[in-house]
Amino acid sequence: MIGLLDLKSAGWRRIGMLLVAMLVVFAPTELAAQTPGASEALTRALDDVSGDGAPLTLSLQILILMGLLTILPSLVLMMTSFTRIIIVLSILRQALGLQQTPPNQVLIGLSLFLSIFVMAPSIEQINANAIEPYGNDEIALEQAIEVSGDVFHAFMVKQTRQNDLKLFMDLGDEPPVATPQDIPFSVLLPAFVTSELKTAFQIGFMIFLPFLIIDLVVASTLMALGMMMLSPTIISMPFKLLLFVLVDGWALTMGSLAGSFVT
Template structure:
């Protein structure tokens, strides 16, 4: 008790008679120079544009690319195996990102050739850059909707918003993006159901065998887990899933 009182008294004395100086914080000021050249202003706007794109990158990745379908299918595979957190979320997201870069490479090459490079060379304005980029992305989304017969998503959403859309090409960017995301979720769930069926059969067989042997207290999932993993590995399950995902994109 005496030691505690002594330490407390020393701390009180040091903090009272020898206060620490506060560290100065750096100040940030934003000023607009009227003598700034137009080129400097364009460079500043380009930096702001890059920062904005980096901030919205996750949303752009999920809305306009193949990432949504891939990550949904991978989640179904993990849940069907019953391995809980194996593979972990970081691994699934990393693998989904790599596949997204691979699948979307033709689209990004088209954007780089017909939109980004002309804008960097000063041949087109930033309005034309955004318009050309969106036209290329719209072409990709329309192709996926048509290939998987999900054009009805556009008309259903248009009717819900009281918009008159006769053709899928006439849909607005926001409407087409919403229909595309909805279609990607539907396709991911359809592929997930096909993945789930073999694993459900294995669980039913194992549960029937345990019930016939009178092993009621043993959870069937605990016994079927190694068999599901073994069959999945022997059948090259990950390779089959990834190849099916790549082929599902036009």
């Protein structure tokens, strides 16, 4: 996956080989069953890192793998739909006035599985054009990295605003590009994350607005009745929950989030 960063030095290229090999090895069981050669991918990648064809020592291999395992989740989450989904669901929980319901584990699980649903076309494309051919020794590892990078690149370009791209192109003093495919990953990644944050807060504002109106109505009513010592949150929370259930809020929210991604 580091190969997606568009860094062309030999050291970064070898680390990219390691990351893609890890994706092959730790792919879901359903994909692994379709790639009989996946179990040897990590060994071949580790042999490539040495540069002279000699494998690294076992202790150094374990050290590299543990380091990559800490980086890989961040890269995967930042390059997929996870960021937008988890932020919107967190704002929804705050709008309902619920502090720990649903708990963080539930929100993360919902975000993860909805991200898998949104990214399913890209995952299937990577599996068909990169993982399976590489596991069957039909293409080289570098070609598999390139194909996987193109798929993620195309997904992120569709979700990124032009203003954010221009901002980071100017900050990085990058020359103008002829086509979106020529945008380097060093520019596309921060632009994509920035665009996702902006989109998530826009969606969150639209979700927050009706619940804010309920809070204002309840607070004004209590003030008019002289019940200033009673917390408006206690009274408004049942009304917000009732409204959310009556409009089938979870289905609307999840469906709207999934539909907000350009395909």
